[in-house]
Amino acid sequence: MTRDKNTYNKIQPVIKRLLNYIKPYKRKLFSVVIFAVCSTSFTILSPVILGLAVTELYEGAVQGSKVDLQYIFLIICLLAVLYLLSSVFTYMQEYLLIGVTQKIIYTLRSEVYQKLYKLPITFFDHTSHGDILSRSINDIEKINNTFKQMISQFLTSVISLLGIMLIMLYISPLITGVVFLIIPGSIFITKKIVKKSQLYFKNQQKLLGNLNGFVEESYTGQETIKAFNLENDADENFQKRNNLLYEYSWKAQYISSTITPLLKLLQNMVYIVVCVLGSIFVINQLITLGNIQAFIMYVRQFQQPVNKLATIMNTIQSTIAASERVFQLLDEKEQPLSAKKNADHSSHNNEFVHFENVSFSYDHSSSVINNVNLKINKGETVAIIGENGAGKSTLSLLLLGLLAPSEGRILIGGNNIHQIEEQEKFELFGTVFQENWLFSRSIRENIAYGSKADDVTDEEVIKAAELAQADYFIRNLPDGYNTIINESGSNLSEGEKQLIAIARAVMAQPEILVLDEATSHVDMMMDERIQTGLQGLMRGRTTFIIAHQPSTIKTADRIIVLENGEIIQEGNHDELWQKHGYYKDFIS
Numbered sequence: 001m002t003r004d005k006n007t008y009n010k011i012q013p014v015i016k017r018l019l020n021y022i023k024p025y026k027r028k029l030f031s032v033v034i035f036a037v038c039s040t041s042f043t044i045l046s047p048v049i050l051g052l053a054v055t056e057l058y059e060g061a062v063q064g065s066k067v068d069l070q071y072i073f074l075i076i077c078l079l080a081v082l083y084l085l086s087s088v089f090t091y092m093q094e095y096l097l098i099g100v101t102q103k104i105i106y107t108l109r110s111e112v113y114q115k116l117y118k119l120p121i122t123f124f125d126h127t128s129h130g131d132i133l134s135r136s137i138n139d140i141e142k143i144n145n146t147f148k149q150m151i152s153q154f155l156t157s158v159i160s161l162l163g164i165m166l167i168m169l170y171i172s173p174l175i176t177g178v179v180f181l182i183i184p185g186s187i188f189i190t191k192k193i194v195k196k197s198q199l200y201f202k203n204q205q206k207l208l209g210n211l212n213g214f215v216e217e218s219y220t221g222q223e224t225i226k227a228f229n230l231e232n233d234a235d236e237n238f239q240k241r242n243n244l245l246y247e248y249s250w251k252a253q254y255i256s257s258t259i260t261p262l263l264k265l266l267q268n269m270v271y272i273v274v275c276v277l278g279s280i281f282v283i284n285q286l287i288t289l290g291n292i293q294a295f296i297m298y299v300r301q302f303q304q305p306v307n308k309l310a311t312i313m314n315t316i317q318s319t320i321a322a323s324e325r326v327f328q329l330l331d332e333k334e335q336p337l338s339a340k341k342n343a344d345h346s347s348h349n350n351e352f353v354h355f356e357n358v359s360f361s362y363d364h365s366s367s368v369i370n371n372v373n374l375k376i377n378k379g380e381t382v383a384i385i386g387e388n389g390a391g392k393s394t395l396s397l398l399l400l401g402l403l404a405p406s407e408g409r410i411l412i413g414g415n416n417i418h419q420i421e422e423q424e425k426f427e428l429f430g431t432v433f434q435e436n437w438l439f440s441r442s443i444r445e446n447i448a449y450g451s452k453a454d455d456v457t458d459e460e461v462i463k464a465a466e467l468a469q470a471d472y473f474i475r476n477l478p479d480g481y482n483t484i485i486n487e488s489g490s491n492l493s494e495g496e497k498q499l500i501a502i503a504r505a506v507m508a509q510p511e512i513l514v515l516d517e518a519t520s521h522v523d524m525m526m527d528e529r530i531q532t533g534l535q536g537l538m539r540g541r542t543t544f545i546i547a548h549q550p551s552t553i554k555t556a557d558r559i560i561v562l563e564n565g566e567i568i569q570e571g572n573h574d575e576l577w578q579k580h581g582y583y584k585d586f587i588s
């Protein structure tokens with residue numbers, strides 16, 4: 001199959017899908033077509049009407065008959081009314097079209113935003129943030145900027161073409177035949193150029209996403225770049241990407257911009273032929289002067305929709321390239337939906353959490369978790385230790401249902417974690433990670449988010465913050481609990497963010513508590529105080545702790561040692577202390 005055919009085969013489903021978004025607005029779009037037909041036909045009719053006036057004047061002035069001024073005045077009035085009506089209909093057409101296209105863009109934006117929440121977290125590992133932002137903002141904006149223009153110009157151009165063709169055929173079929181020669185020529189030129197530039201347009205959008213990703217990375221990693229004196233390196237890297245983007249954008253614009261001059265050349269040649277033929281016809285009295293003048297005006301008018309259609313092809317290409325990228329994002333495989341509602345978590349036997357032959361791989365080749373079997377009782381505290389990269393965090397993400405096992409399953413109270421409904425999952429777990437995401441809202445709201453209740457009192461928030469040892473630092477902030485957290489939480493230290501995340505987990509009062517290096521950023525004194533608070537919170541709850549402090553680990557009911565994703569030791573402190581192995585080395 002040729003590359004051209006491939007390109008067209010790819011364009012078709014994208015257009016079909018875009019049309020699907022229009023479907024719910026069929027009625028409005030029908031009205032748009034009616035208004036477009038009315039407004040365009042009124043504009044198209046004007047040269048014929050004007051031609052009547054010219055013929056009347058010509059016959060009066062040249063052939064010596066009396067000029068009927070009243071007739072000419074009537075024609076002028078008719079023209080004024082037609083132009084006025086045409087403007088009103090154009091306004092109506094645009095008004096309706098803006099409503100439809102904006103609703104479509106609104107839907108598309110919402111779909112993309114919701115999709116981001118449905119994607120598995122592994123998607124974000126292999127896709128740069130810049131690319132995701134580029135698809136969900138730049139590409140949608142591109143569609144937004146061109147969609148309305150595309151539909152409106154397409155409609156008016158097609159209607160104009162049809163209308164003008166009919167009137168031209170009525171005036172002189174022979175000269176019209178000559179003008180029609182322009183159509184296959186125009187189609188040929190447009191098709192050739194569109195095929196060539198489509199590839200560049202697609203790459204242009206892709207490279208823009210790539211550049212966005214790099215800029216975002218440079219922005220977030222500024223401190224590291226400065227600390228390691230990598231400014232020149234980063235600059236060079238940026239220039240390389242920017243040059244590539246420049247090259248592709250330039251080529252895309254250049255190739256597509258050759259359409260207009262080429263078409264103009266073709267049209268002007270046809271125009272000359274029409275003028276010569278028209279003069280011969282008038283001299284031989286085969287056509288009136290008014291009609292040939294109208295005809296020449298139609299030839300000019302005929303070129304406009306042809307040019308417009310060619311320009312739209314240009315716009316369509318970039319819109320299609322942008323739509324394709326948005327649809328690719330929308331088609332990404334989602335995290336399997338948790339369907340089972342009101343699952344009964346009360347275990348039939350004592351096991352509450354059950355890892356059954358669980359294996360997991362990020363890249364579908366090398367396993368990070370290898371055949372883990374683990375039965376945890378309700379209320380038990382399990383500490384997971386192991387070297388860096390042993391798979392501790394991965395195990396906690398599996399437990400939370402944020403990653404899906406490649407093999408085996410995880411049961412909570414007998415129910416597969418991936419079949420527990422999202423709201424129930426939220427109520428089941430409380431989490432504190434090493435890096436915690438806080439919303440750019442007030443500290444109070446961030447803590448209250450943890451709660452299952454709709455109404456949370458200030459007292460409850462303060463109590464949770466006190467237990468997490470966060471109250472003191474919050475009160476010392478100028479706006480206290482009303483302090484608004486910056487985007488990405490840059491106005492708080494990592495330790496302070498962890499304290500807020502702990503307070504949030506306290507608010508949740510979850511059945512299962514997952515603490516992954518929950519106090520890694522706080523100082524030792526603070527850590528001890530938090531541990532006391534956390535002990536209170538953990539009491540009676542099933543808890544998973546990933547930590548490095550021996551004091552926290554020793555007190556756990558069960559300690560699990562992971563190595564390369566496998567459990568190599570399991571037992572409580574006394575049992576493991578008796579044995580040689582990782583645990584003993586770790587504690588001593």
Ligand SMILES: Nc1ncnc2c1ncn2[C@@H]1O[C@H](COP(=O)(O)OP(=O)(O)OP(=O)(O)O)[C@@H](O)[C@H]1O
Nearest residue numbers: 125362363368386387388389390391392393394395
């Ligand atoms: N998002 C990811 N994509 C691909 N590989 C990953 C991802 N996250 C972790 N890994 C890999 O999986 C393995 C286990 O990582 P994990 O973070 O679970 O280990 P860990 O025991 O928690 O380490 P640490 O103590 O350093 O936090 C490592 O080899 C790591 O490189």
